[in-house]
Amino acid sequence: MLSIEARELTKEFKVYRSRPGLTGAFSDLFDRQYRTIRAVDSIRLEIESGEIVGYIGENGAGKSTTIKMLTGILEPTSGMLRVNGFDPHRQREEFVRTIGVVFGQRSQLWWDIAVRESFRLLKKLYRIPDKVYQCHMDRLVEVLEIGSFLDQPVRKLSLGQRMRCELAAALIHQPRLVFLDEPTIGLDVLVKENIRHFLRQVNREYGTTILLTTHDLSDIEALCSRVVMLDRGKIIYDGDLGRLRTQWGNGQRVWLELSEEVPLFTLQERTRGLALRWEHKGGRRYVLHLEQGKSGVSEVLSRLVTHVDIKEIQIEEATTEDIVRRIYREGVAHA
Structure with a gap:
């Protein structure tokens, strides 16, 4: 079964083009000119359930735009897209219950309340039964070793502590698919390894599909057997790491x-x-x-x-x- 299926997936943006000089600025007041930028260009992507896939590319390659379409934040300009069997943008309410998202630079936890209370709010949002929540939460707390700071406000946590809590929050409803965007950014070596171990464990025990975007290729090497490489909105490589080394290594x-x-x-x-x-x-x-x-x-x-x-x-x-x-x-x- 496919977790992600995309055919000819395309996203275009209209960008304002300013004309030079005072005359150009005056003309822009009455007659604005635009140009179209194709951020994602007719990509084809299939990810099977239970895979851990690295999605990499330079800044501006189209990674973030792709992830926003896959998570339903942006609507594609054209093409076909199904994630966990849903149209992510049109069936957003049902769809978001099947995914988890961790963005390294953004938090889904409430800044000024205790971590435990953030988890309880998420429990209510996802309508998780008490027994299911408690059993699964106990497991997350144990494996991620976050029990000692559950009663602290999020703003008082270190970056490593917060990222472990972010992972717990993303997995609290046992999603079938998890999107990870720079999950180990700024973390020390030991915390990185603990998070990688946890992700491998989640994938193995629950069959959770993971799509990982990162500039830290050591994360890709540690977690992913397959890598998808994007450049200027197009997929330029889709295959396993071993073949990448064989074909393109020096x-x-x-x-x-x-x-x-x-x-x-x-x-x-x-x-x-x-x-x-x-x-x-x-x-x-x-x-x-x-x-x-x-x-x-x-x-x-x-x-x-x-x-x-x-x-x-x-x-x-x-x-x-x-x-x-x-x-x-x-x-x-x-x-």
Whole structure:
């Protein structure tokens, strides 16, 4: 079953265009000119129930506009959209009971009242039966470790404490789908890991579908098996992280320190025919660049060890962040 199904989903905005100079400003008073910006351009997106999907893109790529359409805040200009079987904008009242939303920069908790009272207000809004609420709330409090500050006003919580409470609030009605927008922004390493562990647990125990938008690609690596990449309103990549690395990684980089300096042409001669490139970094240090998916480190070393004395070796893999940066810089990805 699909949690999200979008076909040719498009959102356009009319933007006022001002003319230069005093004459232009005067003309704008009587005859305004507009231009149309297509923020999301005919995207096709399918997310199965129970998936954890990373939705990434540079600022202005169209991520926020997409999320606003998926959550019913904005109505699409054209295209077909179903989320949890609903039209998010036209069936908003029924639809919002099936989703949870966490925005890292915005709060759904009441600022001046105790956290516990915010949860009780949400219970009434979602019309959750007392027994169901208490059982589920006890579980959230235990796993998120928020019991010690339930009676404190939200404004007195640290950022890490507030984000854990935001997660509890988003999951209080056991939604089938959760939207997370920068859920770990500004948090320290330990709190981030606790939140990631909790999200994996929720996904595993309840089958909750999670759509994660973030600039912190370590969140994507820790949580998502699939990533959707957006650029200028279009999806330029939709697939698993492993394929992303295989297709767009620059291969491995191997640092070698030898017992003595060796002419570069000697190393090149010993590895002739392999898909690689040598660099001499000065003295006894060399860097070996291996093309992705071709020659392996073991094959290279087998040719070298009988001819040169290797004192130290260090292998570097391209990170997801490196790969994504390269894709946006060079425009090498395709949907």
